[in-house]
Each structure stands twice: as C-alpha cells, then as structure tokens.
Amino acid sequence: MPPALLITSLVHSIQVGSLYALMALGITLTMRVIRLPNFAHAEFVTTGAFTALVVSLFLSRSPVVILGLATLSGALVALSSHLLVFRPMSRRKLSTYSMLLVSFAVGLILRYVLFVLSDYYQLFDKRIQIPLQILVRESYLVLTNITFTIVPVSIACVIALALLLGRTALGREMRALASNPELAHILGMRVERIRSLTWLLTGATAGLAGALWGLYTFVNPLLGWLAILPVFAAAILGGLSSFAGTILGAYLVAFCENTLMQALNHYTGLTFSFKAAIPFVIIILVLLLRPQGLTGFVRRSGDLER
C-alpha cells in the first residue's frame, strides 16, 4: 500500500475512532445503567451537531462556545426524552424489544423534526463555521486544526468520564445500579436521580460528539443515524461492559472502516460501497463467535442466561 494512503487512512481512523469512542461510551452507559439499547442516541448526537451549526452561524465562532452549547443541547434533549418518554414508558414494564422500539420512535421523531427545521431554515449539508487550518504538513502527513480539536477533546472527555465513574460517589452509585438494580433500590439509593444523571451524562457526551462530528464532515439530519450502527458495533465489540473495551472497540471499528477498507480496496479491488458493511460484519462475527466481546466479563455461555 502506498505510504500516503496508509498515513491518511490512519489519521482518519484515529479521528473517526475518537468520535466513535465518545458515542459508544454513551451507548454503553445507557445499556448498563438504564438497560436500554438506545437508538435515539443517534439523534442526541445529531441535535448536538445542529446546535453547533446554528451557534457557529448566528452566535459565536469560538470553539469553546460552540462545543459547550452543543454539549448542553445534547444533555437537555436526552434528559427531556427521559422525563417525557422513557421514564413513563419504563413504568409500563415493557419488554426490551418494546423499549428498543420506543427508542427507535423517539429517534424517528427527533430526526424528522430536525429534517423539518433544516428544510425550513435551509440548513442541509452546511459546515460548522470554524475555518480549516493546516497545522502540520510533513510530506504525507497533513494535520488540521479539526484533527487537533476532535482527538484531544474526545480523549479528554473519555478520561473525564472514566474518572467520574471510577472515582466519585456518583460513579460508584451508577456502577452499583448497573450491576444490581434491585439491590440498589434496597440499599436506598436514589435510583431515579441516578438515572436522570445518567441520561444527562450520555446526552452531554452525545451532544459533544455531534459537534465534533459536524466539524469532521457536514451537518445533516442523518448524521447520527448513519453512525449509530458502527457505534453499536464498537460498543458490542467492547463487550458492553468495560470502558477500556469500548474505547478499544471504537478504534478497532474505525480502523477497519478506514485503514482495513483502504487495504482491501488496494489489494483486492473491493469498492468503497462495502465500507459501511465492514463494522456490521464485525458485529455479527463478534456476537456469534465471542458473545462476551473483546474484554467481556459476561458469564459463560450455556448457563442460566439462555
């Protein structure tokens, strides 16, 4: 493979991997604490991207303001869908699939509301107004201010989240709720409060991820939806349990989508139309061959879970 291709695709892998990691952490958190495979996460991301776009168009071009408001908007959308939809629904004791359908429906509504708004205000396929600057140019290696925003911000956010979960009382409570909800109730933990905070936290990471994603490409109402399945692939690859696994999964999926795809194209002529299928093939293989994921701590197969 030509070195230029390798280096470019590796840079893309790292950028996309950071974005996937940020999104996959949100998915994992909801999955563990709320016990919901949340497809509406995609639209929390898209909301963040649109907020960033609108802020950059009409309010401020400062990256801090843009990313901050996008984070806030994601958190608000997530919290309000929890309060308006998910919490009342979970009282109905619906099955996981029905809840999955609920999250689908919430996502569908949000997505098409964004469609209507961007149709009305002509916001399709716009770029967040942060001008592109090339900061490093070393033969094949070109790095821009976008790369230097996406990667450090994502990684910082991931580390902050890991510290929050690992080192704080709230984090301990969330983990307790994740591993044993009944016990958490009995121990008198304020379960509702922890759930709301979890939604707030996942929403915030989603909003931030959306803004960063918007910086990486263009903003449109399908932005999150098109990324959600690879992100699920990353989360499952990580075993849906550990943070390290999720992050590893995210970078692996991004690596397969970019560098591996590039290599396949170079050596076998596989067209890029297949790119989107690569993470899906990974999900299926992982689920079938190693249901516990990369680092899984899930119980052995063949036992009570069946």
Next chain:
Amino acid sequence: MNIDLGATLVALMTFFGIAALMALSLNLEYGIAGVPNFGQAVFVSIGAYTTAITYTRLLPLLAGKEVIWPCGPTLGPALQLRSEIMRSYPGAGFLNLAITLVIAALVSGLVGYFVSRIALRLQQEWFLALVLLVGGETVRIFVRSYEPVICANNGVSGVAQPFAWLGNPQLSSILFMLLVLSVAALTWVYCERLVRSPFGRLLKALRENAAVTRSLGKDVALARARVMLIGSVIAAIAGVFFVLNTGYISSNDFVVTLTLDIWVMVVLGGLGNNRGALLGALVITILDRLTAIATIQMNMSAIDLEFNYVRYILYGIILLLMLRYRPQGILPEPARTTNAHDLLTDPAPHVADS
C-alpha cells in the same frame, strides 16, 4: 380535485394485501413466538432480489429468447426485452412468477431457519434483534454494491405484474389486486390455524418463558427455527408482490425503516392477534395513502410544509402513544387462542378417573 377513486382503491387494497403478508409474518414470529425479528427487511428483500434474478435471467429463457445482461450498457435493451415478453408471452410470465415464488420461499425459509439456529448462540436475547437488524443492512449493502444481483445502485426496473399482457391497465391491476388479496387471505387462514393448534400453544409458551418450555421437554430451538422458517417464507412472498407492484427493485426499499413500518403495524394492531395484524396493516396503508394524498393537496394549496417528513413524525408519535396507553394494541390477543377449550366443554371426551 379529480380523484380516480377506483384506481386509488385498487392500489390501496394491493398495498394492503402486501402489508398484511408482512404483518402476519412478523406477528407469527414476534407476536406469537416472541422472536424479535428486526430483520424483516432482509426476508422481504430476498423475495425482491429473487424476482430481480428470475425476471432478468429466467424469463427470457422461458419465452425462448436469449438472455441480455441486465446492467450497464445493455440495461435499456434488456428492459425492452422484459417488457416485450411480459406483454406477449403470458404463459412465460406466469410460469416465471410461480418459479420466483417457489425459489424466494425456499431461499428465505432456509435463511430464516439457519439464522435462527445460529442466533441461539447469542447470549443476551436482544442481541438477536441487533444481529438481524445489522444483518439486514449488511445484505442490503452487499446487494447494492455487487452488480450481478440488482445492478447495484441502478436497481432493476420493468418487472411487470403478471397480468400486464392484458393491455388494459385497469383490468390487470384489479386482477393483480385479487391475486395479492387471495394470497393474503390464504396466509391469514393458515396463520389462524397455526395459532389455534398445539404448535401455536408451544409458540406462546416459548414467548412467555423459553427456559421453562425447554424444561418441559420441548425442543425450543427447533420450534423457533420452524416459526422463523414460516415467517420468512411469508415475508419473501410479500417481497415478490411488493416489487411486482412498484415494478422496480431497489435496495433502497429494504432499509431499517421498512422493518420498523412492519413493527408499527403489528404493535398498532395488537401483538399476538392475526386480526390485529391485518387491522394494523390496513391502518398503516390507509395512513400512508392519506398522507400521500394530503401531501399533494397541501402542495396544490401552496402550504409550504414538507408533509413527507411529518409523516415519519406521525409514525413515531402513534407508536409511542400506542406503547404508552395501549401496549396490547387495538385488538389485544384473546385469552382463548387454542381450540382445546371446546374439547373440554364438550362432555363427550370426559373419561372416567382411573
């Protein structure tokens, strides 16, 4: 406005027949047996892709013509040839349709059977939903990237419905509607009979508690695989009619949204109730057509709102409201669903205690 009521009704009922097949299939799989098939689109698409292959490769042979490669530069001539055969060789058209249905049913049934067998390895139950969802996308991406199936992104057009040779569009569309409706009716009767049989009882037990059903000596994996097989066959038949109705086969049709539409029909109508599935299919079909007509009306009256977006928002809201306030659907599952009760109220089989 000048609505052609007859044609609208025929189109509506044809759509309804196809939607009913899809809804019955999902109702059997999820409503009755509790297998969360989030990959309905794949099984419908198997019917569609089979149609693409038979109509481009087999149909010319059946009419005694030479096969023209359906894609790329020869796309036009191949399309002409298909239309010509459909117009002048009704026998070849019908035979081709019959073979298409058989192949589609076989392939889809086998895929359903094996997917279910393989999926048993999955640890958490909802992983199955995810595998099917993602599997559907994978198949779709493969088909739209690999030319020989449906000419990749181009899709295959000119798959006329089997009565096109009559030369009278009204009559042929009515006949096609009758064909679709009668297949849907037969399927409904078949599903009703299944549900009321010991097989239906087994499936419902499976849905409620698979582990207990297993410990009562039932081969749960086999029952699941069988119901997936039947559901997949029905979905594939729906897929064949689906593309014959639009006359076009495109991978764009078989996205997650299609699966979601079918789920909405079943949840709306009433999980576990075949009549409910039919009702759900009817409601969604009417809603679909009404919003389509409303969109045209709104465009004519110069209201600048894209109703096609609003349609999806409506879907989402209806689904949420249903799940919130009537999770059992419009027509909930009846308590008595097997015929066994009639046997007991009947005094005859009451044999003496041993």
Next chain:
Amino acid sequence: MNCRRLIAVLLVLSLSPVFASGAQDNVTLGVVMPFTGALGSFGSDFVRGVELAVAQMNAELEAAGSATRFVTASADTEGTPDGSARAVQTVVQTTGANVIVGPLTTSEVLGAKQYADENGVVLVAPASSGPAGGIPGDNIFRVMYPPDTFSAKAYARIAVTRGYQNVAILNLDDPYGNGLADRFQIEFAAAGGGSTTRITYTPDPPDLSGEIARLSADVASLSESGETAVLCVCFLGDAQKALQLALVDPLLGTVDWIGNEAMTAPELLEDASVSAFLQNADFVTVGAYSTETPLAARFAESFAEHFGNPPGPFTNYAFDAANIAMLSILAAGNDGAAVKSILPFISGHYIGTTVQGLLDDNGDQAIAWYSIYQINADGNDFESVGLYNGSADSLELDG
C-alpha cells in the same frame, strides 16, 4: 420564433374542440420531484419553475377567453427510484393527471418507467441525462437537457485539449454517474487519451474520506506517466464533501480538476478556501448551455418577481418541460397516448429558455450544446468560457 406566438397558434388549434364540446375544465399537470433527501432543494426549485409556467399559461388562457386552466399536483420521490414509482402512481390515481413533469434523476426516471409505460402516463423529465434512460418508444421524454452520450465527449475533448494524459475519475454510483463515466472512458480513449482510473461512491455518502484518499493515491500513480487531472461526476453536496477532504490532501491540490454540470454552482464557491483550491486547480465544468433565448431573461425576471429569489440551476428546464407538457395537452387533450404521439412534434417546435426541444428517436433532447465554465476573477461565480457542440463534436474555447 416566440413562445407566445406558438401558444397563440396552438390555442386556436386546440381550444376549438374544447369549446365545441362545451367542456370547462381544470387540467391537472402532475409534478414528481424529490422534495426530501439529498436533492430536495433541487426538487423544490423545479416545482417553482413548473408553477411559474402554469401561472403564465393560465393568464394567457384567461386572456384568450379559454375555459381551460392548469393546476399542478406534486408528489415527493424522496430521491429514490421506488419512491418515484410510488409518487407517479399516487399522482395519477388521486388527481387524474396523465402527463407528469419529472422526475429529476435518471434512476428516478427508470423507477417510474414501468408504471408509466403500463398505464399510458407520459413523463416529461427536464434534467435526466443518464445514457441508461435512452430507450426508444417508451412514454418517457427527456426534453431540453441532452443525454450524457454527448457531454462525455465534451469532457474527453476538454481533457485532451488541455493536454491531460491521464484522468482519475470520482463518480456517483448510479445510472447517471456510471453512465457518464463509462462513456467518458470510451470517448477519452477514442480521442487519444491515456489511462483512467475510476472510484465510485454510493449515493448519499456520510463520509468520503476513503474514496478521496484512494483518489489521491490514483493521482499519484497516474502522475508518474504524464499530466493527470481529476474528473468529478458528483452531486453538489457530495462534491462539497469531497473538496473539503481534498483541501488537506497533499497531492490533490497539485493537479487540475474537471467537474460535471452539478458542480457549476456558485454555492460551491461560498467557502473561500474551496474557491481558491478550485481556481488553483484550473477548475473547468461542462454545464448547461448558457446562451439564452429572449425567453430566458423573462423567465429569470418573472421567477424572481414571483418567488423573491433568482431561479436555481436547471430550474429553467423545469419551466420549459412544463410548457412542452401543457402545450401538448392543449393540442391533444389530457390523454396519455395522444400526448405521447404529439409531444415530439410540439417539443421540436418549442423554443425554450436555451434551445429548441428537438427530440431524437429515444425521446431525448437531440441538440447537444454545452457551455464550458470556469470560475470568474472574483472567485464567487462561474462564467462561460467556451462552447461544445455535441452533434458536430466541436469545442470552441474563448481566448
């Protein structure tokens, strides 16, 4: 020849039977366009072109004392072939329209073909140009914009004239993109060009990074054997995505770029860095014929008056297509078979905003004149720098 005079002649011809039968009727003209999806903004603009044509026609009909009025009924194709098939079906069944303006792209046209042919509905497609749609004898007329069998030659001539030995192609993977790229490869080889490479991308791509990285590698390997250019056959949004990535590529900024007609859009130049990149790349596009008939100025003026903004690219083609469709209905009545047989005649005698609507055996525009565009000195718009005549295969470049 002036459009109005033609209308007047036709009115006299066509309205006599209407009056004789005493019918006073609204005739529905169907419009099937993508309003949602990636091409949504095109569709909305096209509908306005049609509405303008209808409003003008109705005013003339009223002035002439005719009882006939046209109304439009439009439906959304969602930009997909199947959506297009359904949209045509819905419009026909719920409004009684037998003649439809649209759809937009070749894949949408092919999607609706089956239903149109089977039910005797005439489709007048204003902008579809994919070679795959060139089928003789069907109910589809692709008036005004010529098929890409010609534009492919234009691209090949430009490439050869400008001295490119090799061309790296990036094209949309649909009947339009593939058709144009296929033909280009043939014509380029025939015109004495060197090697070409092809990368196709799926419609509505979320991210083109892989494709662009590959394009860069292709350019690197092609450059070894001579001067190389990039040919981008993309929809506007996709082109914008591609260019954002090309901006930071070490190699793609060093070669020349050729674009398709969709890239002849000032929106592309809104981003200053993209504009600079393209100017540096000596960017040239083959686009709609810019020489305008007197009607074009009037169209642009009344469009702006009616809707408050200038018409978008190709909107004039929708206007022309609507006029051809309505004139054919006036001449032959709202009947698919009759319109099908008279439309080529009417179209051939209609002078639109750019050229006359002369049709070939496939029902496609036969006059293949294209303007060659480059970015102007200010870097904010395109200007015509030459002309390509497809029928004569002659390329004239200014200066």
Next chain:
Amino acid sequence: MLQIRDLTRSFGGLRAVDGVSFDVGDGQVTGLIGPNGSGKSTLLNLIAGQLHPDTGSIHFGGQDITRSSPDAINRLGLARGYQDPALFFQMSVLDNTLLPAREQLGESPWHAPWHARWRGQEQHNAARADTLLERLQLRDLFDRRASDLSGGQMKLLDIGRSLSGEPSMLLLDEPTAGVAPKLAREIFQHIATLNREAALSFLIVEHRLDILFDFVDQVIVLHMGKVLAAGKPDDIVKDVRVREVYFGL
C-alpha cells in the same frame, strides 16, 4: 432411578455444590433439606440440566444425563417444578396443562394447520388433562388465565403441568413455599397419592420439615455444598451433626 456421583459446581470462587453423591430409588420420595445457601437449588438445576456440573456424573434410569439439555432430560421422564410457579401466565389453565403432553402431532407446523390430523390426539390429551385437573381440584378453573389463580392453585397447577408430560420422577423446589399450612399438607397428600398410584418418584426441596418428614422415604441434608447426612427421616432427626447445623441445637 437417579444416581448422583461426586457432583461439583463452582461459581467464581464459591463451591456451591461440592462432591455430592446420593441415589434416589424407584418409587421413592426423597427430601432434600439444608440451610439457605447450602446448594439445594444449584443441585436441582444441575439435575434438571439448567446448569452443567464442573465434575461428577448424573445418571437417570440408567442413562448418563450429566451434560444433557433440559428438554432431553425431561423427555427421559425427569420433570421439574419451580419454586416461584413459572407458569405460562398468559395462557389458560388447560393450555398450561396440555403443553407438556408428549409426541403431539399438532406441534409440528406441517400437521398443525390440518385439524383432522391432530384432533383425536388433542381430545385424548384433553381428557387426561381433565382427569389431572379434577384430581388437583382445578377442573372448574380450566378456562381461566393462569395469572388469575391464587398462589396455592398456581403451585398445584405447576405440579399438574409437570405431571402432564407423564414423567417417572419429579423434582420439586419448595412446593409449599408461601402456602397456607392446610393447603401445604394437601399438596403433600397429592404427592403421596401420586407416589402410591402412579409409582412416581420425587425429589423434594422443602423447608417445612414437619410436613416433609411425614411423607418422605429418605432425607438428604446438604450443608455448604456437601452432603451432611442421608437416611430415614427418623434417623436424620436424631443425627447430632444435623441438629447442630440445621436446627441450631
């Protein structure tokens, strides 16, 4: 009938069942007792095939069922009941009872649509279910959803459902938990009748020792995953070790 040898199963570091061996003879009613956490439920799950042991073997009716699946074990004639009645709550009492019947023709989708093929068999099964329900005093409730039954009736239906598969041995997990004393005794009387009339063997996990000891042939005491004592009820009551760990005396 049932031979268990050196059965061991660990969860993480915990040995829930640790080298357990015992036999249940033909037609015997065996009680399995022990303090909470002594491994009774794990043992039951191991026998029924819901869990698989790390080491050791289980034989039933001469066949090795150590690693068989729950459905295969059930088909061999070893049925189990559940502590919290795991009925099919959305189904009627009769359907619950009919489900485990063996070799149902109508359970194959190929025969299912054709009434005539399985109607006779269904009638036969219904008649048997009728007798069974009559015996458990559930006959009048056959049409109700299982969720509408009282706790005690659910327990009875759980047993009845297990019986409908015509097992030769039944594993019961606390059949009288949460049931009024009078009904508890009735349940054990049903068990005794079944044991007498149908020659059914039982292995019963039970906390109500007063009732249990009146009905069983053999008692096995489990403590910390090991068999502490085994023998006739009278001997067990006298056993010093059992009194220490179990009765706290």
